């Protein structure tokens with residue numbers, strides 16, 4: 070009886086749920102995606118997003134820096150491939166050093182310069198392609214697409230496509246939360262506890278750090294407004310100027326995006342103020358582990374004492390490392406009981422110790438998922454850090470440029486990484502760091518705790534991303550969540566007019582009182598003098 074009533078109750082509540090739960094509809098939309106930036110790791114995020122959108126029955130036309138052919142996305146996927154892949158490192162490296170590893174000694178201002186070179190080189194390379202010009206010169210653009218997806222990573226002229234096709238924009242912030250999103254989204258980012266993306270600071274800054282953090286954040290805003298955007302506007306003029314469409318400045322285009330999907334998630338970035346249009350989807354690219362190639366599976370399965378995985382990501386090549394540093398790694402690894410898998414972009418290393426396996430490409434995420442894996446030696450890129458945390462592997466961070474310093478500082482402060490400065494790595498420091506991570510349970514316990522927090526979410530990252538993309542399509546933009554701060558003058562935005570008012574008015578009042586009192590005293594004194602005389 071009780072069981073029967075229970076079943077009845079369950080059935081009726083399921084029915085009730087089915088009636089009330091009306092999954093939001095958004096039928097086969099036509100999406101134009103422009104992911105023209107040739108950053109291999111950025112495609113971790115793009116490819117998952119596009120695959121999910123196709124699976125939901127949308128049609129995607131994508132301007133791609135790397136092909137997604139291998140994903141067999143079917144007839145609803147159209148690709149406009151930028152060829153050849155632009156090698157921006159050959160522009161950047163000679164401008165600063167003879168070797169990418171020297172970038173670990175550069176500061177914020179040099180990273181700004183580096184990103185500037187990358188931004189203009191890659192943007193013009195893409196805009197100058199006949200295929201892209203066909204997209205710009207589309208004779209009947211109105212109604213062709215429902216949405217423009219772009220990457221929130223420089224290359225702002227592509228936002229002009231949103232005016233040609235008259236569609237709202239959703240961007241992917243592959244670099245995570247960035248300080249400059251404050252200008253773009255219309256919120257005041259507190260420089261007192263939000264470290265600049267390219268700084269090695271944390272959310273707890275000393276006076277000097279706060280001073281420099283404010284300097285870098287403010288300088289970047291000024292550079293963007295008065296140098297970077299005007300030069301991007303020239304590119305817009307050059308490639309879009311002939312059209313009979315009013316295209317606002319790139320600065321304004323950027324202030325008009327509906328939503329930014331940001332590659333970050335708590336607790337990997339420190340808490341900060343956000344607007345509803347900034348949605349955290351960090352870890353989007355992490356998929357359930359796939360089967361490893363058999364030789365790697367065997368190598369790891371038989372690592373009785375555990376294994377170490379060493380990869381510096383897709384941009385930094387271990388083969389570019391100065392020889393004496395490479396020797397340090399080989400010697401230290403060779404003397405260890407653990408096995409080492411190293412992403413090394415050459416077929417062989419002479420006299421390679423038996424416990425080291427090198428390959429020029431490795432399935433990083435699947436290797437990190439292996440239970441024998443004890444330490445991940447990483448450059449601290451955002452995607453790698455997220456994978457290391459997701460699979461609960463303590464990290465040895467060797468940050469080289471830009472946000473890698475920030476990511477590894479955060480990891481070190483949260484107790485799941487040891488950070489080494491590349492130029493000062495010695496046999497002793499490397500061995501000591503690896504032994505700490507291997508033998509002190511503190512690091513593993515911390516990374517596993519952080520991993521559990523990172524995975525604990527109301528909806529998966531990809532469900533979240535797809536939900537908000539479809540939300541923007543359903544409502545044809547999201548002006549209701551656009552900050553009114555975006556329409557204020559900079560001095561109004563920062564309340565400088567109010568501050569000026571509340572400072573100047575009391576000063577004027579005090580000055581007036583002083584003036585009156587002085588006049589009074591003076592006339593009294595004169596009166597007395599006249600009387601005496």
Ligand SMILES: *[C@@H]1O[C@H](CO)[C@@H](O)[C@H](O)[C@H]1NC(C)=O
Pocket residue numbers: 096097098123124126127128143144145
């Ligand atoms: C392709 O898109 C159309 C309309 O957008 C949709 O009806 C169809 O199911 C999609 N095809 C596949 C294989 O998803």
Ligand SMILES: *[C@@H]1O[C@H](CO)[C@@H](O)[C@H](O)[C@H]1NC(C)=O
Pocket residue numbers: 193194197
């Ligand atoms: C644009 O492409 C043409 C050839 O298609 C090339 O000659 C020219 O140098 C390119 N310009 C830029 C700025 O890349």
Ligand SMILES: *[C@@H]1O[C@H](CO)[C@@H](O)[C@H](O)[C@H]1NC(C)=O
Pocket residue numbers: 232236237238317321322325327545546547
């Ligand atoms: C901002 O975007 C909306 C659509 O989302 C569009 O109607 C409007 O013209 C855009 N404004 C500017 C200045 O780009």
Ligand SMILES: *[C@@H]1O[C@H](CO)[C@@H](O)[C@H](O)[C@H]1NC(C)=O
Pocket residue numbers: 313
């Ligand atoms: C440009 O656009 C305006 C308004 O949409 C239209 O009246 C005009 O004929 C267009 N001019 C050309 C050359 O297409």
Ligand SMILES: *[C@@H]1O[C@H](CO)[C@@H](O)[C@H](O)[C@H]1NC(C)=O
Pocket residue numbers: 388389415416417418
């Ligand atoms: C890579 O291999 C080539 C030829 O096999 C060799 O000349 C070169 O020194 C190797 N580079 C490194 C960094 O081992």
